[in-house]
Structure formats: structure tokens, C-alpha cells
Amino acid sequence: MAEWLYEAGIGEARAALVEDGVIVEARIELESDAPRVGAVLPARLVEITVKGREGRVTFAGGEAMLSPLPPGITQGAALTIEIVREAIPEPGRVKLPRAAPSDAPPAPGSTLLERITASGVPVRTCLPHQPDALEAAGWSEVLDEAMTGDIAFPGGMLRMIPTPAMTLFDVDGSGPLEALAVAAARAVAAAIVRHDIGGSIGVDFPTVAGKGPRQAIAAAIDAGLPQPFERTAVNGFGFLQIVRKRSRIALPELLRADPAGAAARTLLRQIERTPPPVPPLHRVSPAMAKVLAAHPHWRDAAARATGADIRFESN
Incomplete structure (x- = not known):
């Protein structure tokens, strides 16, 4: 049974759609005054x-x-x-x-929690004192994929590279090329959904000979990627392009735009989940220290949640 796991974290809200114990979609909404889609x-x-x-x-x-x-x-x-x-x-x-x-009356855009609630899939709110359901489903692994771009699949590896023009996927692996390319197509479709990637997307598959194998690659994309989207055929060099609606920042872009901020919020999540007594002093990088100093209410929230006088010291 599928369910959304939701956390109202310090500095960000997190959600993951989990099916059979695996994260199918991962979403982060930063604490921000910027208008959301639909505002x-x-x-x-x-x-x-x-x-x-x-x-x-x-x-x-x-x-x-x-x-x-x-x-x-x-x-x-x-x-x-x-x-x-x-x-x-x-x-x-x-x-x-x-x-x-617009002719509509002024209104805010829907929050992450409102959007996942409207999906019709059950939503389970996860609290810091409870077992870490997000982590059990692979939350850290998904964030690592987003930051590094390295995505393993049976028989090979994808390299995901966000650029201003498009998100690129490069396929590497061994074994028969057609089987590798079809498995990679399934992995690409799953990664696009998991990381909420929109806009223009390019995939560099291994070059396979013949129309049939190239159609099999495209069919795997069609089967794994929900509509609406448009795509080209796989050309003779193994390249396929996909275009999806783009309304929000993708997870890899969000994390890579501010890696120090992402690391700081991850640390705060770990602090919230540390069993008492929680150590008050935490060593951080200079970049993380700068982010935390710019958001003093994050420290205050961590202190309230743990009952400890949380402090940060730069390495």
C-alpha cells in the first residue's frame, strides 16, 4: 500500500511517497516567503x-x-x-x-502538505520521537543521489547532471547493450519522478543498432514516466530528449543550489532525533556556521525540541 510520509522539519518540510518500502517520490519545501505555484x-x-x-x-x-x-x-x-x-x-x-x-481573488499557493493531502494517498505525519520511517525507506540515499548525481540500477549506473538548459542522464554499464539500455530507461523514468525533474531532459543511452531495440528503449520510458510529457525517438547515436512541465525546482537543483544550507538542515534533523540527553555542542563547517547564524530561529527550534542548549562551533 502506498502512503506519503511527511515531516514538518526545522527550516524545511519533507515528504516521500513510499510504495513497498521504497521511495517513489521525494519532495522538500524550504521555509520561505517566496510565492508558491498557484499563488x-x-x-x-x-x-x-x-x-x-x-x-x-x-x-x-x-x-x-x-x-x-x-x-x-x-x-x-x-x-x-x-x-x-x-x-x-x-x-x-x-x-x-x-x-x-488571473481574475481570481488573491490567495496563497498550496503548501507541500496540502498538495500531498489532495493527492488522495494516505498521509502519515512523522514525529522526531518516533522510529525514522523516512530513513527506513531510503531518505538519505535519495538525497545522496540528488547531490552526487550517481544512481545505481541493475547492471549499470546513471550519472544525473543538472544544467541551466536541461537535466542530462548518462548511462554506463556492462552486458548486452539493448538490455542495458532498456534497464537504464526504466531507471531514468523512475529517477525523473523521484526527484521531480521537469523541463528539458536529455538521456545518452548506449548506441544500439536497429529500429526495434531503439523502440524498446522508448517504450520503457513511456511505461515508467506518467503523462503528460513529450519525447523524441532514440536517434542513431542513442540520444533521447524528454520535455515535461516544470513548475517547481527539482530536488537536485534545490540541494545543489545551497549545499551548506542542506547540510545544516540535515544536521538539525539528526539533532531532533537524538535520544536524550542531547549533546549541546555541535561542530559544523564554516559554511554551515554562516547559514545557521543567518537563521537563529533554527537553533531556537532545535533547543525547544530537545530541551538542550544547542550551540554550534565552526571547525
Whole structure:
């Protein structure tokens, strides 16, 4: 039986869809004031970037790219928008959220807990004093996949490489090439779902000869990846491209955008789950110390949860 495991952690909320003891989907929602997908906000058009098609809007606390433009709208006009894609961090910059015009009343976007509750799958809230159900299902292994990009599958290994243009998967392994490529296709489809990867995705399979084997690879993608998505055929060089809707940051992007923050929140989770008496002093890297100093309420929350005077010391 499938169920969602949910944790309201310090600095982040976590959820995993678990089937037969294995994590099928892993999701993290950071503590943030940024608008979520579905948020409806009053805004103002401050720049028309593509005449008749696209503009930049500001709202309380941020800005977004708007498309399409309402007919006849002029620069400086007030309007209501809906966030359709959240901000995406990229090396050296943050890609602004995307928005569309809306006639709905202002409202916040749904939280991670609200989204998984609406899925119809049972949700089990996990508490720090309980056995670690997330870890038992492989939570740390999934986070390690996201950070390193190394994903093992029977007979081979995937290397997942997020880039600003697309997420790339490279296939390596041994044995008959067709069997390897089909097994890799199943693993790629599962990884895309597990890590919530959207946008453009490229997969470099081993080169196989003949139309039949290439169709078998594509069929494995189709069987493992839920609609909607579009894909190309496998070309003669073994490359296949997939395009999926992209509305939120994928798990690998989220963790890699701020590895020190991810490590700090993981440490806080470990502290929360340490049986009493909890050691008060914890040694951290300089980068983690900087993150923790910028979020003093995280330390306070850990102290309340454990009853210890939690302190951090940089190595």
C-alpha cells in the first residue's frame, strides 16, 4: 500500500511517497516567503520585454515574468497574477518566477502538505520521537543521489547532471547493450519522478543498432514516466530528449543550489532525533556556521525540541 510520509522539519518540510518500502517520490519545501505555484497576487507591470507577449511585474516581496500580456495593457498598469512556475536558482543567478494574468481573488499557493493531502494517498505525519520511517525507506540515499548525481540500477549506473538548459542522464554499464539500455530507461523514468525533474531532459543511452531495440528503449520510458510529457525517438547515436512541465525546482537543483544550507538542515534533523540527553555542542563547517547564524530561529527550534542548549562551533 502506498502512503506519503511527511515531516514538518526545522527550516524545511519533507515528504516521500513510499510504495513497498521504497521511495517513489521525494519532495522538500524550504521555509520561505517566496510565492508558491498557484499563488494569486496583486502586481504591477513595470516593463514590457517582448511587445504584446511578455513583461516583468513586481509584487509585494518580489518580481516575476508575465506571459501572456493582457490585451491593451500598458507599462505601469496594475493587474492580478497567478504564479505558474516558482523561482529557479541557476549558477550565478536566480531565474525569476513565471506568472500568468488571473481574475481570481488573491490567495496563497498550496503548501507541500496540502498538495500531498489532495493527492488522495494516505498521509502519515512523522514525529522526531518516533522510529525514522523516512530513513527506513531510503531518505538519505535519495538525497545522496540528488547531490552526487550517481544512481545505481541493475547492471549499470546513471550519472544525473543538472544544467541551466536541461537535466542530462548518462548511462554506463556492462552486458548486452539493448538490455542495458532498456534497464537504464526504466531507471531514468523512475529517477525523473523521484526527484521531480521537469523541463528539458536529455538521456545518452548506449548506441544500439536497429529500429526495434531503439523502440524498446522508448517504450520503457513511456511505461515508467506518467503523462503528460513529450519525447523524441532514440536517434542513431542513442540520444533521447524528454520535455515535461516544470513548475517547481527539482530536488537536485534545490540541494545543489545551497549545499551548506542542506547540510545544516540535515544536521538539525539528526539533532531532533537524538535520544536524550542531547549533546549541546555541535561542530559544523564554516559554511554551515554562516547559514545557521543567518537563521537563529533554527537553533531556537532545535533547543525547544530537545530541551538542550544547542550551540554550534565552526571547525
